[in-house]
Amino acid sequence: MEFKEVVKARYATKEFSNRKVSENLMNELKEIIRLSASSSNVQPWRIKIVSDSKTKELLRPVSMDQKQITTCSHLLVFLADIALNKRIDSLEKLMVKSGSLPASAKSFNDNSRNAFGNLNTTRKISWASKQTYIALSNAINGAKSLGFDSCPMEGFSPKDYHRILKLPNNLIPTALVTVGYAVDKQRSKIRFSGKDVFI
Amino acid sequence: MEFKEVVKARYATKEFSNRKVSENLMNELKEIIRLSASSSNVQPWRIKIVSDSKTKELLRPVSMDQKQITTCSHLLVFLADIALNKRIDSLEKLMVKSGSLPASAKSFNDNSRNAFGNLNTTRKISWASKQTYIALSNAINGAKSLGFDSCPMEGFSPKDYHRILKLPNNLIPTALVTVGYAVDKQRSKIRFSGKDVFI
Numbered sequence: 001m002e003f004k005e006v007v008k009a010r011y012a013t014k015e016f017s018n019r020k021v022s023e024n025l026m027n028e029l030k031e032i033i034r035l036s037a038s039s040s041n042v043q044p045w046r047i048k049i050v051s052d053s054k055t056k057e058l059l060r061p062v063s064m065d066q067k068q069i070t071t072c073s074h075l076l077v078f079l080a081d082i083a084l085n086k087r088i089d090s091l092e093k094l095m096v097k098s099g100s101l102p103a104s105a106k107s108f109n110d111n112s113r114n115a116f117g118n119l120n121t122t123r124k125i126s127w128a129s130k131q132t133y134i135a136l137s138n139a140i141n142g143a144k145s146l147g148f149d150s151c152p153m154e155g156f157s158p159k160d161y162h163r164i165l166k167l168p169n170n171l172i173p174t175a176l177v178t179v180g181y182a183v184d185k186q187r188s189k190i191r192f193s194g195k196d197v198f199i
Numbered sequence: 200m201e202f203k204e205v206v207k208a209r210y211a212t213k214e215f216s217n218r219k220v221s222e223n224l225m226n227e228l229k230e231i232i233r234l235s236a237s238s239s240n241v242q243p244w245r246i247k248i249v250s251d252s253k254t255k256e257l258l259r260p261v262s263m264d265q266k267q268i269t270t271c272s273h274l275l276v277f278l279a280d281i282a283l284n285k286r287i288d289s290l291e292k293l294m295v296k297s298g299s300l301p302a303s304a305k306s307f308n309d310n311s312r313n314a315f316g317n318l319n320t321t322r323k324i325s326w327a328s329k330q331t332y333i334a335l336s337n338a339i340n341g342a343k344s345l346g347f348d349s350c351p352m353e354g355f356s357p358k359d360y361h362r363i364l365k366l367p368n369n370l371i372p373t374a375l376v377t378v379g380y381a382v383d384k385q386r387s388k389i390r391f392s393g394k395d396v397f398i
Contacts, residue, residue, distance in 0.1 A: 004344065007341075031203065034396050047396060152236055188297065198246050
């Protein structure tokens with residue numbers, strides 16, 4: 001399917017059937033997410049994947065009781081990673097391992113620490129969260145391109161997710177993507193016209 | 200091209216040739232961006248498209264002197280629109296015009312105003328900016344799917360862009376996407392391995 005057809009066909013599914021997305025397809029989706037763009041390639045994110053019913057049952061009440069949480073096949077919790085200097089150091093090592101010149105990798109590290117590593121916590125969360133939305137976008141388009149459905153969701157309690165999923169302090173829940181096979185049907189897309197978007 | 204091939208082939212172009220992207224292709228790209236997902240479908244964004252050399256010359260010095268700004272065909276400036284209640288009211292009207300029941304549209308308006316309209320300015324900017332990154336992601340994937348190149352960019356002065364582009368106060372520059380035809384070649388993608396991303 002051409003990308004523009006993917007974008008047209010994707011919609012926020014309100015309820016999923018209980019059919020599981022296969023491990024193969026989930027691996028393909030994870031690869032699409034993993035290759036997402038990010039500012040300076042810092043990739044300041046982790047994605048917690050929840051597929052067991054028990055955890056999904058625990059999460060639904062702190063997700064505005066939305067049906068997608070328990071009817072989806074897999075729940076992807078997008079997490080902003082604000083331990084940025086650690087991430088930048090790991091990336092420097094990975095760059096060298098991947099063939100970058102050590103001096104270029106070091107220069108990347110210095111520039112990135114300078115740009116992001118010294119932000120205060122609020123700004124770190126804000127910056128890293130924005131990057132996760134690029135990966136989230138690949139997740140929802142990716143699911144449709146692979147033949148299944150998704151719903152991006154912000155209606156949940158990050159604090160309760162943090163507690164229930166026993167996350168470390170540097171990982172901040174920013175958004176959810178539930179994936180699976182839709183029970184509902186796509187309705188017509190309502191979007192502002194071009195003249196109300198492009199100026 | 201399948202979406203996963205688009206994701207693999209897309210990369211942050213460092214320099215573009217002077218070849219223009221045709222109006223037809225730009226219209227297709229705009230359609231892909233226009234159909235982007237957003238939280239509660241509020242679409243809190245505008246995109247300023249700059250294609251004239253004079254404005255690009257003015258913007259380059261306040262964009263860390265990056266070559267993409269003046270060598271690209273079109274520069275897309277993603278703007279978070281923080282006049283959220285106005286956007287929500289317009290959307291309510293559009294919903295009714297598109298066939299939604301007036302009561303559902305009204306309920307959408309109440310819920311959205313409640314969730315986003317009462318945020319303070321900092322949180323409005325933060326929330327709306329995140330949404331623009333979903334549209335930005337469609338822009339960079341969209342360009343590649345249509346056969347041209349792009350570079351997403353954060354290295355610029357929002358304040359100077361605001362002044363130079365004479366933007367109203369409710370529109371906050373959040374990120375750029377330059378598009379055109381690359382002079383450089385894609386290098387191998389460096390990404391964290393699955394075990395460093397999915398937990």
